[in-house]
């Protein structure tokens with residue numbers, strides 16, 4: 001099980017180390033680490049590098065150097081290359097990269113660090129595999145498949161999102177496996193993500209054929225996550241009916257909880273904002289209605305009027321804030337029950 005490296009500052013050293021200490025794969029998000037909005041672009045780059053190194057060191061201290069500890073780096077970041085290089089310098093155990101096609105990732109990560117691309121179709125995976133093989137002779141260590149019910153940015157268009165069942169994790173699994181087969185990579189682990197909220201969901205995804213899961217939204221509502229307490233309570237008290245998909249400055253659809261900011265954006269009103277450090281390659285400041293970096297930092301800080309709360313669809317079963325360890329204890333019980341239902345092998 002991989003804990004999603006959620007930006008901004010939700011998937012921090014604290015959450016990642018708690019996950020790793022529970023026996024799974026913790027991941028630190030590399031987005032929005034530039035402190036505040038008074039910085040120039042150059043300061044933002046330097047501060048982001050310093051803060052990422054600090055986060056990784058802190059997580060290593062909390063796990064006593066026992067990994068696996070990873071990072072999640074969005075392709076659309078203007079400081080993408082920096083974030084990859086700092087992660088490697090700090091001895092990270094794996095790199096997850098999505099929100100765009102990580103075609104050049106092996107160029108910056110020219111060491112032995114395992115690389116894990118995030119995809120939502122066999123077509124995207126095909127492009128990545130072909131490019132990595134041809135240009136870098138590199139293969140993925142695993143592949144994460146994000147379905148349409150996921151939190152964060154969605155690699156589906158509006159039409160596809162109206163028919164999520166057509167792109168369910170079952171459907172995507174076959175699509176992705178077919179591509180892996182064509183590249184002689186059937187052994188590469190495939191990890192499913194989207195609406196995995198309770199231990200039983202983990203088992204359901206494994207039954208589909210996946211080798212593991214990546215979990216986001218459930219882990220926002222953990223004691224250890226970086227989200228503000230006010231924000232955690234919003235997730236806990238909201239249901240899937242309170243979610244809506246809006247167009248993000250990243251250039252992809254994003255699922256969020258309805259909030260005062262979201263209401264304003266949906267009415268077409270442009271927010272006042274400066275753009276001192278141009279954090280996204282894909283964002284055109286003159287066209288977008290709000291600054292997503294600013295809105296996510298407000299969410300992290302607990303400013304409910306200005307904050308943007310990205311979420312997966314399945315809020316109905318996220319009803320409390322739990323310590324990370326409780327999730328894994330419950331998972332162990334579910335797995336034991338599941339296995340006890342399978343008749344013993346009789347030789």
Ligand SMILES: Cc1cc2nc3c(=O)[nH]c(=O)nc-3n(C[C@H](O)[C@H](O)[C@H](O)COP(=O)(O)O)c2cc1C
Pocket residue numbers: 004005006007008010029031072073074097098099118146149150151152153193194195196214215216217218220309310311312313314
């Ligand atoms: C608040 C939030 C922030 C996220 N940030 C990122 C990110 O920075 N990079 C990324 O690749 N995915 C990000 N995601 C997507 C997750 O990595 C994950 O795949 C997804 O949340 C899984 O679906 P679930 O939330 O239903 O469990 C984010 C998701 C949420 C809810």
